[in-house]
Ligand SMILES: Nc1ncnc2c1ncn2[C@@H]1O[C@H](COP(=O)(O)OP(=O)(O)O)[C@@H](O)[C@H]1O
């Protein structure tokens with residue numbers, strides 16, 4: 421990596437290595453000579469062109485800087501035509517962590533300990549009227565001690581209204597399609613926090629099994645595979661198509677029949693017969709086809725999956741230890 425970058429900022433940040441190649445530029449691991457902390461610096465290579473996203477990331481970080489499970493912005497500076505955003509350094513993103521340590525999935529206990537933190541982070545965002553819009557393993561960071569932080573708020577959107585019900589117009593072409601909710605795949609511009617809940621359901625499956633569940637290349641193929649895989653009823657497909665057509669006037673796609681499967685929990689049961697019932701239940705509640713039927717983060721945190729048994733107590737004890 422070029423040491424030029426550091427010289428430009430009064431030698432405060434000493435580069436160690438490049439750790440990420442994102443959509444807007446590179447992410448570097450650096451040492452902050454002032455505080456002695458190891459940090460991650462996102463260098464936005466084309467700051468002029470991407471300024472709205474960058475400003476949005478900055479503004480959202482200003483608002484969302486008080487939750488342990490959402491990455492905090494430490495510093496931001498502009499040098500020449502580059503913009504640098506400084507964050508606390510995290511050891512892995514979830515993709516790297518799964519590939520390195522758990523290629524066949526994290527197992528039930530670790531999944532639960534990670535998912536509660538991810539849901540807590542998203543709950544904090546939703547309570548502050550921010551939809552992340554790009555929840556996926558690459559945007560979930562992990563520290564060696566098991567602490568999770570959600571990152572990449574660049575395409576998060578702040579809902580300007582006081583309530584999510586106001587549903588402002590939003591751009592649909594963001595994020596990786598494997599984690600996208602059906603309504604986004606169909607191109608709706610009017611969506612809310614429910615899209616993050618869908619992504620959570622997909623991340624749940626990937627954490628537990630080690631693999632993303634549906635991995636198509638185009639939005640339409642992804643949508644069709646979701647319908648085939650989960651056995652969505654024609655009534656539900658019609659409902660969503662109708663809603664989206666009304667908002668967007670986009671010609672919706674044909675209804676797809678699936679005669680063997682009736683719903684998401686049956687599909688998950690078929691694919692993962694060994695999974696405990698409460699896990700199947702919580703994932704199914706994230707993957708409701710109709711957005712309004714999906715659980716909120718608040719109600720997810722109250723499901724038997726988290727609440728029953730000794731999990732919450734031991735999680736809190738462990739969590740207090742790592743902080
Ligand atoms: N604070 C951090 N600590 C360690 N790695 C990070 C950090 N922030 C980002 N990364 C790595 O860089 C990648 C890209 O960063 P991200 O903020 O998601 O930018 P992009 O918008 O380009 O996807 C992440 O997937 C992760 O692997």
Ligand SMILES: [Mg+2]
Nearest residue numbers: 442558559572
């Ligand atoms: Mg990212």
